[in-house]
Amino acid sequence: MAAIAAEIAVPLLILAAWQAWTVHANDPLFPRLSTILVQFKEMWLFSQFHLHVVPSLIRIGAGFTLAVIIGLIIGIPLGLSRWGRLLAMPHIEWWRAMPPPALLPISILLLHSIGDRQKISFIAFFCLFPILLNTIDGVRGIDPTLIETTRSYGVGGFERIRRVVLPAALPQIFAGMRTSLSLAVIMMVLTEYFSSTSGVGYVLLISKNTFQLAPMWAAIVLIGVLGYLLNVLLILVERRVLAWHRGWRAAAAQ
Amino acid sequence: MSAPGGGIVTRLTPGVAAAASIAAFLALWQAVSRFGVISEQDLPAMTTTFRELWSMMQTQEFWAALGRTVRGWALGLGLATVLAVPIGILLGSSDFAGRAFRVPIEFLRPIPSAALIPLLFLTLGTNIRSEIFLAAFGAFWPLLIQTMYGVRDVDPVAIDTARSFGVGPLERLYRVTLPSSVPYIATGLRIASAVALILAFTAELFMGIPGLGQIMNVAESFGLTNQVYALAVATGFLGLAIYVVFSTIERRALRWHPSQRPSSA
């Protein structure tokens, strides 16, 4: 009982403390929480939603989806082929270890501008690695007995990938997708902040440059809310798709 | 039998294959640039880039920038560790505390630290404090989550055994709970080390705080393409070095831990 009460009370207390502190400090850099929330409502519900939130969401969605598709298309064969891994791993390890912002100036050089297509490719490129590595690991980790069973029944090719390899690797692929999705939000903000005329990251930059602190805070809160909601959405999808996995784990734990 | 010494060949091939694959990539890079598939203004040749990197490595400026990036990264990661591990142990070992802070953590964790850049501009300013804050903020969450997992995953039998021998709560903490959550903390450190580098570099690139990111930003605005590429390669090597060190630590820490043995699931 006490735990449930605390679960509700603590977040409320934190918000109250924030409001109290901002009222007390009266610092223009830290507008009152109530001011930020009013600003949030004015901007995002929903007058500027279409103008700035929708483009950001499209960039995240397209980049992330592209990363998942490419990750599966490359990752599954690499998971199945030792030679493929030998040849590909040095490159994958290198790009995985490369801090993404170091490539932002390069992508401008290579792509001349940084429009929507470039932003989406940039997001997709860096979201790719967590998905790719987890797909490879997931495919490699399939139980050898299961592989031998499918071989002995002559289940091969696409049927084997669709019915056996992909489902078996899916729990791990989802782990990679969760990492990638949070990366996608970061990349969205960075690319828009770096060069853009629309999007949440752009609002962040403009309001900072013009010292409009309430809109800036409203943009920060919005990015937090977006990150949170996208994460919840992915977890809901995962729960549905991997319902078997939770049951199986629970049965195995007994 | 027909091929004596076949074992050595099989053992050597993986290394040869990897080396050949890297060589092929470098050759492709060289060819793409030299034959003008992408102009040398946009993509300098591989040899040009490495020559540029080599000549940069002769300068004091390069090493100073590298040192600053590493300092920002290390201080950020250190600060995150000092905060995240104790808080993680607290929230992980008390069910009540874990529940009480579940919602705030779930809400704060996915906040992209990049969103804080404009705020840091105006508050902490364009200096190393902003860099450390940003790196620490990013590195804090994976470390916190992993530590909490680790503490929650301690074998209850081990705790009960310690209790039955009359081992007190504090001693149980550092004799049972901490050692068995070490592998999780090591995994958290590996993830956090990469995140901290990304954010240290981001702070330098976007805020002009001295370091590799800043000289890359300057090189880009002056159109010094060769330098931009050389710096990207240098940053890649830094990332790789950090990854190798921390994944080695992680593997060492994981080796003895029963929960990590593949047979369990």
Place this chain on the structure above:
Amino acid sequence: MAPRLAGGGGAVSTVGRRLLEIRHVSKTYGSGDSATHAIADVSFAVDDREFVCVVGPSGCGKTTLLKCVGGLLAPTNGDILLRGTRVTSPPEEMALVFQEYGRSLMPWSTVRNNVLLPLRHKKLTRQKRNALVEEALEAVGLTPFIDRYPWQLSGGMQQRVAIARALAYQPAILLMDEPFASVDAQTRGDLEDLILRVREEFAITILFVTHDIDESVYLSDRVIVLTHGPTEVKASIDVDLPFPRDQIATKELPDFAHLRGHVYRLINREQVESGEELAATLKTATKGDRP
């Protein structure tokens, strides 16, 4: 439905056509100094509708042999012939049931889809496929659990799913690798009787690997005793016990006790011999250690 009728009656032990032939099969892992000789030289044959049990001391390469027969492993030397044709990859007429039922079933698929998996690439109509799945699950008594997931069932039931999957595949020969080694004794008895029943019903040939001597005698028409690795065939013993067999009545027959004792002595002697061999090796090793 036709094979069900054909398999009826108690005349199973009458010798049919030669179905499977294993000719001088050997298997060596690795090469040079690090080579392990798992199978030295094994030859035997299995007739149509025969139930053959292969027993041997643990670690004698039984599983390796079965994987070679099933086309999952290529033998180093020798041939596996199925109806006179060399086996080079898993043939359609064979189905394999592993000991690790939990690992050979797909936890993300229902019982129905697990049984359906190997039928998907066969050229059958959807109705025919479903009929095969339902028939096989009925034969193992799992019809009420058709839409459950494997992990919702007990270990014995999971192994019955694996058996149903093999039956639905309609193989001429069923290869079983210690299929009942991971279940409790009561379930094991039930599964033994189940496999004897479906063997009659489906008129199927079975090659059954086990390390349990009682089980081998109870189930089979013939027991093949293997030596300790590198494996060879030590003896082939006909089991002339009457069908249908019964867990209590059959095991009380003097013939059962006699056969059991015979196989037991063959394997036991084998183990004593290999024990002596080990002692001798140890002795030489200790000597060699001295400077």
